[in-house]
């Protein structure tokens with residue numbers, strides 16, 4: 001499904017812009033002054049791509065993603081999706097958090113996925129919704145855990161369930177804020193593979209925030225590197241045209257790694 | 272498993288102490304130190320209880336009291352949820368609810384009785400007002416605390432999933448704060464039950480329905496001491512059943528099952 | 533386990549003995565003459581105010597220690613007497629009979645007063661007890677009170693069913709009952725005595741639809757003095773000093789109307805004209821004669837308010 005197209009994704013100008021940020025600024029009030037976090041940021045997200053947003057901790061990645069999702073209002077500039085101003089969270093932009101708590105603990109895994117389907121009347125009937133929910137749980141490889149409660153699941157399974165819940169609503173874009181950041185290394189790798197598989201099967205657009213260079217290289221079509229907080233906005237947006245599946249040490253891997261690495265401000269990250 | 276064991280143990284020691292207590296009671300009663308009108312023996316109390324069960328009176332009065340308290344609890348809970356939702360959303364309402372709670376919470380319902388009689392009369396409405404007053408303030412305190420303790424991620428996820436404000440309250444905030452809501456209901460129940468019995472002892476219908484408090488009061492004015500103990504026994508029994516069975520079972524099926532406490 | 537049970541039984545025995553000990557201690561103490569008297573609030577208890585003010589018991593028995601207690605209702609007085617905390621209580625005849633029926637060791641010492649007692653309604657369409665609808669409520673002090681028994685008597689006379697209006701009754705003490713009546717919410721009638729009776733009737737639209745004599749069919753003593761057997765037997769000289777004091781109070785009231793008025797107006801916080809109206813009322817009568825006991829007893833036994841009744845007045849009267 002569009003695999004070929006993506007693999008020769010050499011020319012981004014051919015792509016449709018889905019989300020467009022124009023000179024977005026955002027600052028937070030501190031005791032006396034205000035703390036500028038986003039400073040005139042502009043960015044386009046193309047339909048169908050995986051965009052990795054990479055930067056040191058505290059640089060404003062979460063803040064950026066929350067503006068796109070519609071959770072917070074930017075101070076100035078505009079966030080548009082398909083030409084329309086983003087003013088509030090919507091089902092077509094689903095956020096996935098790093099926090100395992102995003103599942104509702106009082107619902108089973110199946111109910112967690114089913115509930116928003118019912119609220120949004122996605123399926124024609126309850127039976128149809130149930131069918132959809134089961135299908136997405138299968139997609140994230142959670143079959144057999146439908147009736148478990150979230151507290152009975154491992155961290156990786158919780159993130160899978162959260163992905164199933166988001167995908168079942170057929171959003172246009174997934175906004176993922178370090179979704180695998182709290183997982184152990186092995187689980188993280190397997191979830192990265194799973195995410196790629198899902199992306200290929202559904203064609204959903206993904207904006208993925210991460211502070212892990214390898215994760216960015218393994219998954220993305222482009223890597224937007226942010227500088228230190230409030231200073232530079234995006235330092236550079238690097239196209240990542242490596243052939244998939246990507247393996248560490250494969251052709252071109254170390255070059256792109258070095259390029260990204262050199263852009264990262266590791267020092268003063270807590271300033 | 273471990274939990275069940277300790278539960279069984281608790282029941283056992285409790286049973287043991289109840290038996291000890293009954294033995295003490297009967298020893299004193301049999302010693303005839305006090306007149307029977309002051310200290311009736313267990314068989315006499317059991318007979319009074321049996322008689323009023325057979326005649327249906329105590330069951331009727333108990334049912335009446337329970338129906339009232341259930342209504343009062345539901346009204347109180349609904350009002351508390353509404354006020355708490357407004358309070359966590361708006362500063363002005365927060366101030367209002369906070370002030371109301373500060374004023375009304377320390378006031379025992381019984382102290383308001385003279386006013387309640389003038390404003391609401393002496394019927395079911397007056398008793399309901401007393402019950403609602405007893406439950407609503409501790410519930411508001413608990414529910415607002417619970418609402419404020421909800422991780423913002425639940426609400427944000429809810430909004431993202433397309434829930435409207437009503438659904439956010441009903442489907443997210445209430446279940447997410449259920450441990451607090453539950454403890455609010457527990458406190459509310461205990462206070463309402465006491466308030467109800469006291470209010471019923473002060474005014475009730477002489478004829479049929481006056482509730483359990485009224486039943487006790489009637490035994491008192493007709494000097495039927497064993498009947499008083501029969502009424503007290505039912506009050507204690509209901510207290511234990513509600514606390515240990517109803518609330519505990521509800522907790523077991525909800526917050527405990529969900530891993531929330 | 534077994535140890536605990538044994539400990540429990542020992543504990544029981546221990547408590548039993550200590551409690552028993554307390555009781556006998558109380559008995560041994562009663563040496564120096566004392567009298568503990570309970571009264572209630574109301575003009576029907578007026579002679580007791582004279583006794584207090586003029587220290588009439590002390591006059592007859594100088595070394596006596598007198599304790600007065602004002603309790604809210606008859607039930608509380610009865611319970612205090614049962615617990616041995618009071619020697620004499622003033623109350624109406626029906627509550628006395630209920631206690632006597634339940635085996636309380638007490639009898640009537642004397643009468644004290646007859647008083648107006650009336651059922652006041654606040655709705656124009658209620659002109660007699662026939663006019664109550666299921667929506668109305670009738671406030672009175674408590675079931676088994678003299679007001680309740682009088683109303684039951686009136687119901688029996690009218691319908692042959694003394695419990696006919698029981699479903700409408702609501703228990704309120706006199707002040708709350710008056711407030712509820714004046715508030716004109718669901719309480720539409722109040723069975724009460726002065727000063728509440730007069731205060732209520734002063735309000736527009738309030739009217740009396742039944743009085744005590746009409747209900748009972750004859751005169752009866754409203755308040756009697758009741759003494760425990762223990763007091764009567766252990767302290768006969770105090771008992772007689774009390775009766776003497778009541779007698780003197782009644783004759784004082786007769787001979788010194790002006791001072792009586794002043795004392796009572798002070799004690800009840802009402803003005804003297806008001807008080808005079810009460811004292812002049814045809815149903816007001818202070819007397820030690822005891823009237824109506826057997827009629828109450830017959831009615832109450834017939835209608836199962838009590839299980840037994842005295843064979844004659846003397847059975848429930850100290851002599």
Ligand SMILES: Nc1ncnc2c1ncn2[C@@H]1O[C@H](COP(=O)(O)OP(=O)(O)O)[C@@H](O)[C@H]1O
Pocket residue numbers: 028029035037055056057058059060061062063064229
């Ligand atoms: N709601 C907020 N109020 C105040 N300061 C905030 C808020 N959210 C984020 N910040 C600050 O903005 C900066 C960027 O935060 P964030 O976007 O979470 O960074 P990142 O996700 O890249 O680690 C941090 O210094 C953080 O303290």
Ligand SMILES: [Mg+2]
Pocket residue numbers: 061062063177
């Ligand atoms: Mg972050």
